[in-house]
Structure formats: C-alpha cells, structure tokens
Amino acid sequence: MIKTSDQKYLRAIYAISHTEKNNKVGLSDLAYYLDLKPPTVLERLNFLQKEKLITYKKTDGARLTKTGEKEALNVIRKHRIWETFLHKVCEFGWNEVHEMAEQLQNVDSEKLIDRIYTLSGEPKFDPHGDPIPDKSGRLPVSVRRPLLNSVEGCKCTVLGVNEDSAAFLNYLTDLKIGLNEKLSVEKIFLFDGSVKIKYKQGESAVLSPKVAEKIMVSCNKPGCSCKN
Amino acid sequence: MIKTSDQKYLRAIYAISHTEKNNKVGLSDLAYYLDLKPPTVLERLNFLQKEKLITYKKTDGARLTKTGEKEALNVIRKHRIWETFLHKVCEFGWNEVHEMAEQLQNVDSEKLIDRIYTLSGEPKFDPHGDPIPDKSGRLPVSVRRPLLNSVEGCKCTVLGVNEDSAAFLNYLTDLKIGLNEKLSVEKIFLFDGSVKIKYKQGESAVLSPKVAEKIMVSCNKPGCSCKN
DNA sequence: TTTTATTATTAGGTATGCCTAATTGTTTTA
DNA sequence: TAAAACAATTAGGCATACCTAATAATAAAA
Numbered sequence: 001m002i003k004t005s006d007q008k009y010l011r012a013i014y015a016i017s018h019t020e021k022n023n024k025v026g027l028s029d030l031a032y033y034l035d036l037k038p039p040t041v042l043e044r045l046n047f048l049q050k051e052k053l054i055t056y057k058k059t060d061g062a063r064l065t066k067t068g069e070k071e072a073l074n075v076i077r078k079h080r081i082w083e084t085f086l087h088k089v090c091e092f093g094w095n096e097v098h099e100m101a102e103q104l105q106n107v108d109s110e111k112l113i114d115r116i117y118t119l120s121g122e123p124k125f126d127p128h129g130d131p132i133p134d135k136s137g138r139l140p141v142s143v144r145r146p147l148l149n150s151v152e153g154c155k156c157t158v159l160g161v162n163e164d165s166a167a168f169l170n171y172l173t174d175l176k177i178g179l180n181e182k183l184s185v186e187k188i189f190l191f192d193g194s195v196k197i198k199y200k201q202g203e204s205a206v207l208s209p210k211v212a213e214k215i216m217v218s219c220n221k222p223g224c225s226c227k228n
Numbered sequence: 229m230i231k232t233s234d235q236k237y238l239r240a241i242y243a244i245s246h247t248e249k250n251n252k253v254g255l256s257d258l259a260y261y262l263d264l265k266p267p268t269v270l271e272r273l274n275f276l277q278k279e280k281l282i283t284y285k286k287t288d289g290a291r292l293t294k295t296g297e298k299e300a301l302n303v304i305r306k307h308r309i310w311e312t313f314l315h316k317v318c319e320f321g322w323n324e325v326h327e328m329a330e331q332l333q334n335v336d337s338e339k340l341i342d343r344i345y346t347l348s349g350e351p352k353f354d355p356h357g358d359p360i361p362d363k364s365g366r367l368p369v370s371v372r373r374p375l376l377n378s379v380e381g382c383k384c385t386v387l388g389v390n391e392d393s394a395a396f397l398n399y400l401t402d403l404k405i406g407l408n409e410k411l412s413v414e415k416i417f418l419f420d421g422s423v424k425i426k427y428k429q430g431e432s433a434v435l436s437p438k439v440a441e442k443i444m445v446s447c448n449k450p451g452c453s454c455k456n
Numbered sequence: 457t458t459t460t461a462t463t464a465t466t467a468g469g470t471a472t473g474c475c476t477a478a479t480t481g482t483t484t485t486a
Numbered sequence: 487t488a489a490a491a492c493a494a495t496t497a498g499g500c501a502t503a504c505c506t507a508a509t510a511a512t513a514a515a516a
Contacts (some may be wrong), residue, residue: 028463040504058464090343100337107331115318256493266494268474286494
C-alpha cells in the first residue's frame with residue numbers, strides 16, 4: 001500500500017503538470033507547491049522513481065508513469081468526492097471544503113467513499129467544477145472554458161474555478177458569484193480584456209482578466225461563438 | 229494543540245479506568261491496550277504528566293487530570309459521533325464502524341462534527357449503545373445494565389455492548405442479535421449463570437455468562453426486579 | 457563569453473515515535 | 487523467606503520525514 005505522504009507528491013505532480021504552463025515539473029516547483037525544501041522532495045522523488053510511480057530527470061522534471069497517474073487519480077477521486085459531500089450534504093460553502101477534504105481523503109475505506117458518493121447524488125463534477133474520475137481513473141469530459149474567452153452578449157453558467165486560494169474564493173463570495181451562477185457578458189474591454197458581467201437581479205461587476213481567466217463556465221446556448 | 233497520538237493515550241487511560249476492574253491503569257496494561265511496548269508508553273506518560281494531562285506513579289498507575297479527562301471526552305465525543313453517522317446515515321453495520329471512526333475522529337473541524345451530528349439526528353447514544361458526551365464533556369445518564377443481571381421472565385431491549393472485538397460482534401450478528409433487539413429472558417441456569425433468551429419470531433439462544441455480561445440492555449418495564 | 461542567478465544535488469543534522477536488551481523493583485507462591 | 491514471575495525503568499538504537507549549509511550544474515543576463 002502506498003503511503004498518504006507519497007500520494008501527496010503524486011497529486012502535486014499531477015496538479016502542476018495540468019496547469020496552463022504545463023511544461024516540466026521541476027524540483028523547485030514541486031518543493032514550492034508542497035511547502036517543503038528541495039532536498040526533502042528530491043529524496044522522495046528518487047524513492048518514487050524506484051517504485052516506478054514516476055520518472056525523474058533533472059532535464060525533464062518529474063512525470064507520472066501509468067501506475068503513478070492511476071494512483072494520483074485515485075486520491076483526486078477521493079478528495080473531490082469528499083468535497084462534493086461536504087458541499088452538498090453538509091452544506092459547507094465551496095470555499096470551506098478544501099481543507100477538510102484534504103484530511104478526509106486519507107481515510108482508508110473504499111466502501112466509505114462509495115456511500116458518501118451515493119449520498120451526494122453521484123455528480124460528475126465537484127463543487128469547484130472539477131471532474132470526478134471514476135474508479136478506473138477515467139475523467140468525464142466537460143465543456144468548461146474560462147470566462148475570459150467569452151464574446152459580448154454570451155450567457156453562461158459558472159461551473160468552477162481554477163484556483164483554490166482562500167483569497168480568490170472569498171473575493172468571489174464577496175461578489176456573490178457562486179457555483180451555478182448564471183452570468184451575462186455585457187462588455188469585453190479591448191484595452192486589457194476585462195469582462196463586465198451582469199448576474200442575479202441587477203448585480204454587476206467588472207472582472208480583471210486574471211480573475212476572468214480562472215472562472216470556468218459553459219455557454220448556455222450550444223453553438224455560441226465563444227472560444228474554448 | 230494536543231497531538232492525535234497523545235489523544236490515543238488519554239482515551240486509552242479513560243477506557244481502561246472505566247472497566248469493571250477499574251482499579252489502577254498500570255504501564256503494562258496501557259502498553260497492551262495500545263499495542264506498544266512499555267518503554268514507549270512510559271516515555272509518553274512522563275511527557276503527558278509534564279503537560280498536566282495525567283498523573284503517573286508506579287504505585288498508582290496513570291490517572292487523568294481534569295484537563296486530561298476533558299481532552300479524552302472530547303475525542304470520545306468525536307469518535308462516537310462518527311460511529312453514529314456511519315451507522316445511521318451511511319448504513320454501515322455496527323460491527324464495521326469502529327475502524328473508520330478511529331481515523332475520522334482525527335479530522336480537525338468542530339464545525340464538521342456538528343454537521344455530522346445533526347445529520348445523524350443528535351442521539352444521546354452511539355450504535356454500540358455508549359453515551360455521547362456533550363461539548364463540555366458531560367455524559368448522558370443511562371439505565372444500561374448487563375443482560376447477565378436479568379431475572380427470569382424479564383423483557384428487555386439491547387442498548388449496546390461492552391466489547392468491540394470483531395469476533396464478538398460477528399457472533400452477535402450470526403445470532404441475529406442487533407441493536408434495539410427486544411429480548412425475553414426465558415431461563416437463568418443456576419449452574420453457571422447462562423441465560424436463555426427468545427427474540428424475533430421464535431429465535432432462541434443460550435448465552436454464556438461471559439457473553440451475557442457484555443450485552444447491555446434496559447428493562448422494558450420500569451421497576452423490573454433485575455439488578456443493575 | 458564571462459558573470460550572475462537559478463536550480464539541482466550531496467552531506468550531514470534534528471525531532472518524533474517507535475524498538476530491543478539489560479537492569480532494577482515488586483509481587484507471588486512454593 | 488528464597489525463588490520465580492512479573493512490572494517498571496534505563497540506555498541506547500533505528501526509520502521516517504523533515505531540515506540547513508555547502509557544492510555543482512545549468513540557464514540567463516551583461
């Protein structure tokens with residue numbers, strides 16, 4: 001059985017390699033992400049390589065092997081199912097669930113995850129809009145795209161976000177933008193790409209491109225001319 | 229903040245000192261209970277004593293201080309609430325919940341415990357029939373007594389058990405004796421104190437005193453002449 | 457292309473939470 | 487009451503999972 005501390009490494013590698021700038025997962029990127037020092041991480045990477053869960057070369061960074069990716073997706077599955085449960089069944093805000101799920105994902109019982117998932121209604125996406133892998137690690141496909149890619153006049157729905165920081169989530173909460181919120185794109189400012197949106201009854205906001213890039217939506221009308 | 233590994237010690241001391249033979253909690257009793265070696269336990273007991281969570285003297289064994297007992301009851305509360313949740317909401321058998329609760333009790337969120345408890349209907353006793361302390365460590369009083377103390381003819385209800393071992397719980401499951409089962413005491417054999425019971429529609433069993441001692445019941449009629 | 461900055465690696469260290477083996481008390485019980 | 491059994495203690499060791507400081511390799515900038 002693979003240790004929970006090692007699962008953290010696998011999950012981190014997975015997360016970093018699925019960023020926009022998805023090139024190589026360097027030692028110091030990982031150390032920074034995990035809040036550890038490079039020598040600590042290096043030691044463990046060598047171990048994980050011996051176990052054939054990753055490959056690691058200084059030039060190439062860390063990459064998950066087939067087995068390693070499966071492990072990573074397994075933890076991601078647990079994490080996202082717990083987040084879903086906490087949000088849907090326990091009624092926590094989507095900005096509160098991450099910390100708790102981080103601890104709960106380590107509980108060792110497949111059967112428990114199954115029950116929790118059933119109780120949550122077996123959705124395909126977690127409260128941040130991230131896809132929940134099935135038991136064999138397959139991800140559901142989604143039509144998520146960044147709000148930033150909208151054309152003026154588009155009406156779309158918030159499916160999730162691309163950042164978990166409390167600062168960001170609290171900002172959205174302040175604006176009263178939540179999961180499943182329907183947004184209407186009023187204007188795209190050519191100057192810097194800022195996006196003006198309307199939502200709820202009469203709320204409106206101008207979002208910086210940095211923010212709009214991290215809000216994931218899907219268009220309400222199929223065949224809308226927004227980019228993906 | 230007190231470490232989860234230290235909480236285990238406090239809980240163990242609490243558990244052992246609340247046994248029938250509740251005299252002193254010796255070093256080796258504790259070591260046996262925790263499945264550790266005496267030197268390991270001694271080291272930690274000295275630490276816990278420095279922290280004023282227990283007192284420990286070779287002659288007197290380990291005793292919880294006020295603070296220590298409060299800590300212990302706090303973990304016990306979490307453990308029993310998780311067990312209740314797993315049984316009532318997730319529909320696990322009462323013989324499956326202990327292991328999972330052991331892990332879940334370490335999750336650090338008062339708020340989560342509150343939600344889980346609400347979802348479970350805020351009962352006063354867990355699925356083994358053990359009382360759930362409130363937030364200040366107060367225990368609800370119960371009228372539990374061992375089945376062994378019954379008089380012939382008594383009708384009573386199973387509230388819980390005094391042992392958590394899988395062997396014991398599986399034995400009860402085989403006999404189809406579960407929580408809230410109504411039992412009718414047919415005969416007490418003077419020879420060794422075995423108890424013959426009837427229950428469900430026509431099931432019957434003769435329980436050894438060792439078993440009958442560990443099944444906790446309450447009489448269905450107030451003023452029944454059973455001992456407590 | 458030399459200097460500077462960044463990143464990776466090695467070597468050695470610390471705290472935690474366990475362990476075994478040996479020693480010393482303290483009970484039983486013969 | 488001496489021998490045997492058991493409980494408590496001391497001393498020293500090991501693995502894990504981190505760390506710092508120093509060095510080597512590589513990439514970026516002057």
